[in-house]
């Protein structure tokens with residue numbers, strides 16, 4: 001989270017909060033009569049245009065935007081009872097758990113009918129973007145070389161040149177990253193190549209990351225050659241690095257994460273939250289999403305997502321993952 | 328008639344009422360059955376889920392490990408968007424899941440409240456050997472009941488629709504049933520009321536067995552009526568004959584005696600006697616005629632009558648009497664003067680009118696009889712050149728036994744115009760008494776619908 005908007009925004013980092021808010025930004029509108037508090041995993045810079053266009057239509061609403069990690073969001077809402085109106089997160093499992101445990105308010109409006117069936121659960125969680133997990137490669141490292149298009153090809157490549165790729169692969173540290181954990185668990189459900197790949201990455205002393213942006217940065221500088229399970233949307237957003245990296249949607253399957261928003265039950269600004277939701281959803285679903293390739297595997301919303309959040313299940317998965325990674 | 332209630336309406340009410348009760352029962356049964364089915368199906372899914380989770384619980388190095396299958400919870404999401412809760416416990420220790428989930432001692436399914444919402448829970452358990460001793464591991468899976476409520480709402484709507492359709496069909500059938508039950512009654516009623524007055528045959532229309540007693544009673548009544556009617560008619564004719572015959576004998580005897588008797592006072596007495604006999608005879612005849620008229624007006628025997636023919640016949644019959652007084656008849660009768668009526672009654676009325684004209688006209692006068700059509704009516708006018716009616720109370724002359732004071736010695740009973748008037752009324756016509764427009768004389772008009 002390294003892009004902060006400074007112009008005309010008040011910005012500070014709050015260390016005092018127990019849930020360690022990373023950055024809280026106030027988008028003040030002139031003549032505003034109410035304030036909408038959003039807690040979100042999306043970087044402030046990435047989300048600022050959405051808020052700006054929202055405020056053009058609704059100048060009476062101030063927006064208080066807090067960027068946080070998915071587990072921080074969970075802690076803030078479940079344990080600290082922090083006052084937020086909307087939670088936006090890439091961690092579909094945690095969002096589902098929030099809704100399942102009664103922290104989300106059901107919402108119904110003309111805009112929610114735009115959301116496809118697979119993009120909503122209980123009329124509480126609403127998807128507003130689909131983002132595939134990709135493999136990002138350093139362009140220089142793969143110069144004149146065949147680009148792996150599937151996990152199997154990646155495995156073959158790593159096996160054939162272990163020396164070249166040792167310590168030059170990166171992936172999420174699923175113990176700390178909520179999104180990394182979600183991608184990994186869904187991978188493990190989809191195909192057993194995941195475990196072969198994980199084991200192989202373990203043998204090649206994989207570098208573990210907290211976030212996609214760090215991985216993209218390191219690939220672009222050539223510190224690592226391959227980053228696995230990187231948010232494609234983040235990589236594609238880095239126009240400045242387009243010359244240096246190659247983004248690959250694996251042809252065998254690409255896990256697609258739905259970025260979702262929900263209105264919190266405790267919200268004191270339900271009306272403003274509804275307006276924001278309408279804005280977000282109508283922007284997102286105004287045009288029917290183009291039918292994507294067959295290799296895209298959308299993570300389904302629903303109680304299934306609770307499974308890997310189970311304490312024992314998580315313990316077991318992490319154990320297995322750790323023994324594959326740290327050999 | 329004393330009408331109380333209606334068989335048709337009562338039948339309808341009873342049938343529609345029972346249809347409504349049946350529809351309500353059907354609805355309730357359907358709904359409770361649907362609820363049971365819905366709850367059972369939710370239980371089945373919950374149980375499948377709980378069993379799958381329980382299956383994944385194992386003991387590894389003395390540790391209870393649970394590897395919840397993804398499908399165990401995902402499959403609950405396929406059925407409805409309900410919130411899902413689960414718990415794996417060992418005795419009273421919660422190993423994982425929702426710690427505060429309601430508990431039950433046995434493996435069962437039940438409904439409880441959790442976090443303000445009603446939930447359906449299913450608990451399954453099994454024993455696992457941990458460190459050499461068997462320990463019970465229980466898995467509880469629960470779900471809110473939003474989907475169930477929604478499904479039940481839909482089913483209720485369907486049930487209401489089915490109930491309404493059932494009710495509508497039953498109502499249509501009820502109308503049909505009630506109509507067809509009452510139809511034989513209507514058929515018999517129509518058959519009986521269509522009959523002519525002289526038709527006193529028994530009812531032979533086929534009737535259902537329930538109506539047999541009524542029809543039998545009706546037939547017995549008709550037979551009795553038939554008998555008493557023919558008896559009455561016979562009786563009237565017989566009575567007239569019985570009264571007139573002895574009177575005629577007395578009169579004849581008195582005439583004969585009058586011729587033999589010379590003493591003036593005896594002659595006067597005899598003349599008074601003859602006159603009294605004439606009065607009695609006339610009165611008896613008119614009384615019986617009146618009785619007959621009253622009797623026949625109750626059941627008119629209508630047929631097409633040509634009034635012209637009847638008039639001509641009566642005039643012809645009166646001519647000898649008129650000739651005695653040098654009275655001349657002047658007839659203007661139009662053809663096509665057809666009326667629907669009872670011959671005997673019409674003849675009787677016309678005879679009385681013409682009889683009056685002859686009786687009350689002085690010698691050597693003319694009686695004008697006119698018959699013509701006036702629109703929808705046939706009008707008969709009899710005008711004479713006699714003294715005319717008494718001006719004061721013309722209409723009272725149609726009362727029974729009413730006679731004018733100008734009748735002098737003329738024999739009469741005062742029933743003639745009464746009979747004519749009653750006949751006119753029975754045929755929906757009118758009898759009008761006026762003074763003749765041409766100078767003196769009475770003018771009697773009888774108009775009947777053509």
Ligand SMILES: Nc1ncnc2c1ncn2[C@@H]1O[C@H](COP(=O)(O)OP(=O)(O)OP(=O)(O)O)[C@@H](O)[C@H]1O
Pocket residue numbers: 609613679683684687688711713714715716717724729730731732733734738739740741742743744745768769
């Ligand atoms: N053509 C007529 N001219 C004058 N008066 C008449 C004429 N017809 C009837 N009346 C009067 O009306 C009265 C009633 O007539 P109605 O025919 O009812 O009785 P009636 O002639 O006296 O007796 P009957 O019953 O024998 O005919 C008569 O008594 C008479 O006074």
Ligand SMILES: [Mg+2]
Pocket residue numbers: 679682683739741743744
């Ligand atoms: Mg008379």
